[in-house]
Structure formats: structure tokens, C-alpha cells
Amino acid sequence: MRFPRRKFLISAVVAMLSTATPSFADEALKVVATTGMIADTAQRIGGDAIEVKGLMGAGVDPHAYRQTRTDIVAMTKADLVLWHGLYLEAQMEDFMHKLEQRGTVVTVTDTLPLELLRGHDDYADKFDPHVWMDPELWVFVTERVRDALIETKPEAKAQFVANADALLTELSDLKDYAEKSLTTVPEEARILLTAHDAFGYFGAAYGFSVLGVQGISTESEAGLNRISTLVDTLIERDIKAVFVESSVSDRTVRALVEGAAAKGHDVAIGGELFSDAMGPDGTYEGTYVGMIDHNITVISDALGGDVPERGMNDRLSAGS
Numbered sequence: 001m002r003f004p005r006r007k008f009l010i011s012a013v014v015a016m017l018s019t020a021t022p023s024f025a026d027e028a029l030k031v032v033a034t035t036g037m038i039a040d041t042a043q044r045i046g047g048d049a050i051e052v053k054g055l056m057g058a059g060v061d062p063h064a065y066r067q068t069r070t071d072i073v074a075m076t077k078a079d080l081v082l083w084h085g086l087y088l089e090a091q092m093e094d095f096m097h098k099l100e101q102r103g104t105v106v107t108v109t110d111t112l113p114l115e116l117l118r119g120h121d122d123y124a125d126k127f128d129p130h131v132w133m134d135p136e137l138w139v140f141v142t143e144r145v146r147d148a149l150i151e152t153k154p155e156a157k158a159q160f161v162a163n164a165d166a167l168l169t170e171l172s173d174l175k176d177y178a179e180k181s182l183t184t185v186p187e188e189a190r191i192l193l194t195a196h197d198a199f200g201y202f203g204a205a206y207g208f209s210v211l212g213v214q215g216i217s218t219e220s221e222a223g224l225n226r227i228s229t230l231v232d233t234l235i236e237r238d239i240k241a242v243f244v245e246s247s248v249s250d251r252t253v254r255a256l257v258e259g260a261a262a263k264g265h266d267v268a269i270g271g272e273l274f275s276d277a278m279g280p281d282g283t284y285e286g287t288y289v290g291m292i293d294h295n296i297t298v299i300s301d302a303l304g305g306d307v308p309e310r311g312m313n314d315r316l317s318a319g320s
Helices: 005-017 036-049 069-077 090-102 135-152 154-182 200-206 224-236 251-262 288-302
Strands: 029-033 050-054 080-083 105-107 191-196 209-214 241-245 268-273
Touching (some): 036 154, 036 288, 105 135, 154 200, 154 288, 191 251, 209 251, 224 251, 241 251, 241 288
Parallel strands (some): 191 209
16 A cells, blocks of 8 residues: 555654654754745854754745655754744645654744734634744744754853854844835835735835735645636726736736736836745845845835945845
8 A cells, every 4th residue: 555645754753753852962953944044044043063964945935835855854963953833834744743753853933923913814813924024923933943952052152142242232233224115106106916925024114005915825726717707907096007926827927917918007026035935045035034125125116216236244245
């Protein structure tokens, strides 16, 4: 009898849990993080006291990602595993709950106050997981990662606290830049339409109406009726620009542009935003701060705001 791949992987980890031993030596702490945003945050805080392996790279959709055998090995041998939770890693839920039996797994969003989380009509009994879109909410995640590292490697507490404080200062600067830049967008133009509903926290923080072709999860379907309704919205609200996302197919957004054009309304692609994944490794956009700086700058510029061409830190890639 053949077992489905998903069941095989979960069964495999159960067997490995009994033999895997964390490495709490003087060497660098081995940390595995699911998303790039968490991996970057952990690396900023941990510095040379940790080694971070991120499972999901640039352009990877966490809603659809499934753990590989290599991932299983890395996580069962890690000193600490950091995952987002809030049903972001939907296909990894069963595996992660099995892994929690080991006691070295931390959900980085579990200290976020419930009143700050966003529900959704299409996401019954669950919260919108895209909290990284608001730097003020990412403060909670940063502090949670800091505390998890301290608990796992207390001898490096001073380093972790100093590095976390530096990152928290950057998050405060990022929030200020967002407020300054996005308020230059004319009020009537503060409508953000993207491939899926990943920008709800962004919209709530900065006063933008947010529309997604797909729902909060990219696993949801975008039917013809939804596209037709959004085309009518583009025309009625005189929306001039819409946005594609780096980790989601641009097919439905381009269908909107074509549908509006067929009805005599010109809509531009305002740019590519980083929604569920950061930019390429080794780039400024491949960091959490750079990812959000890029989004703020591209959105402001495309919708008629006044922003520096290369963003808050003058580090955005040319043409971003």
C-alpha cells in the first residue's frame, strides 16, 4: 500500500524525533525559519552567534509551500525552529504541530494582541496572517524572536538585546517613512488593488482601501464574476494603477487591466510588490526593511505621491 507523500513526511519526522539531538555547544546556534521575513529578523538579532536557514526564498508562496525531506532534516536537527503561524504555512500545519513535541519550536506571532489582528469574511475562524505589512506589528515579532534566541542561548543575551534594539530603531524609522510618504498620495487615489488580499494591515495602518483579486490565501480562487466586479470598480472609482506581486502569478491582475481597457478605461501596472516573500538574496530588497521600503516607495510613486526615487535609505535597486 502506498502512503500519500504528506503522510509519509509526517510519519518520517516522528521517527526522526526520537533520535535527533539539538546542538547546544559553544558553536553557533542552528536556527531554521520558515519565511524569509522571519529568517532575516532572526539573523539581524542573532548576528554571528547563530546560523539561520530560511526554507522559503524569493518568490516562494508560503500559503502553498510544503516541507521537503531536506527541510525535515534541517528542522529536526535545529536548536530552534521559528515559524509564523496564523495559518500562513497552511500546508505545513500538521508537520509543525508534530515538531512542537520536541519543545524547540516557536510561533513568532503568538504574542500579538488579538485585538490588533484582522479577521476576514472569507477566512472563517482565522486571522489575516500578513502582519509584516505593518512595521509596528512586526515589533512584536522582533521581540518574540529576540526572546526565543535568549531562551535558547542565554549566554549571548547581551548581543541579542543590542542587535534587536538596533533593528527596532530601524522599524521605527520605517514607520515614520511610511507615514510621511503615503500621506503625499492624494486621498482619492489611496486605493490599493493587488493580486491577493495581503495588504489589509498596510491599508489599516496608512488609510488605504485595499482590494485583492484573490482572498487572503493564494489558494482561494478568483472567479470570472470577481474579475468582472473589480473591472467595474476600477472604472467607477477611476483607479489608475494596480499592482502585481512577486510571489503570485500576475495573470489575474493583467486580466483586470485588459478588461478595463476593453471598456475604455486605461489602468497601468503600478509595479511589482513583495507580498508573501522578500526580494532576491543578497539585495536590500531581500531584507525585511528593504522589502517594506520598496513597497512603500513603489505604491506612493505609482499613486501620485512624492517619494525619493531610491527609498528611505537610498538603497533600492534602480527601477524598483
